[in-house]
Amino acid sequence: MFRKASKGQETRERLLAIAEASVLAKGFAATSIEEVIAEAGITKSGFFYHFSDKNALAHEMLQRYVAANDEIFEALFGRGAELSDDPLQGFLIGLKLLAETMADLPNGHPGCLIASVCYQERLFDNTVRQLTVDSVRRWNAFFRQRLDAIAAVHPPVEPVDLEQLAAMMSCMVDGAIIMSKALGDPGILPRQILLFRSYIRLLFQPGRLALAG
Known part of the structure; x- marks a missing residue:
């Protein structure tokens, strides 16, 4: 059985969701604790029960x-890998699913919180800044691992730096x-993901475009 979230957990989650929406809309500097409290409908002491300061809020939000x-x-x-034993086809399926997921968002992607923090990094302590660094590196490693598996089976048609190709996903x-x-x-965004998908298909499996659908 699933445990129902406590009232305190629900309040904490609501504060994080409100803060995230505000930061994505206008930046961290323009997001005040007072407005987050007002929208959440709690007292200031209630806010500080959950977060010691604005930096602590930023860390947990990230x-x-x-x-x-x-x-x-x-x-x-993971679903792509389940649907095909071939690492290239599995990756192409994953990219297609990602594009469809982004296309299903009614108002488009709300924005990147990592980018929002990087643009105003002087507002944060080293813990928050290191979290952004670690997350970007982990996402690059996630895609690099899959590209390495693809290249082992389907050598690229031209020399390519797989580390930069993995980073290209986040940059794109x-x-x-x-x-x-x-x-x-x-x-x-979904169109760019599909274009990246076409490039990957051409780079690793030239002349067999029909196989990926």
Whole structure:
């Protein structure tokens, strides 16, 4: 049986969700504890029961965000691996599922919390800054591991730095989020993911495009 979250846990989660939405909308510096408290409908002492200060809020908010992204990647690319024993086909399926997931968001991707923190890193202590570094490195390693498995079976058609190719995924996603917001087009992110998918397919399996669907 699943345990029902306590009232305290529910309040904590609500504070984190409110803070995240505010930071993604206008940045961390412009997000005040007072407005988070007001929207959550709790007292100031209630807020400080959960978080010692704004930096503690930022740290837990980032941990929550990173964990959610980890879960999405593991689920989608894990599903791709389940559907095909071939590492390339499994990765292509995962990218297709990721594009579909992003396309299903009614108002597009809300933004990248990691990028928001990096833009204002002087506001945070070393613990928060290190968390952003570790998360980016872990995501790059996640994709590098899959690219290594692909290259072992399907040597690339031209020399390529797999470390940079793995980093390209994060760069492409963050860039597409920014462009979609600037142009008011939420479809940019899923289209960019599919374009990256086409590049991966061409790079590792030229002449066999029909196999990936």
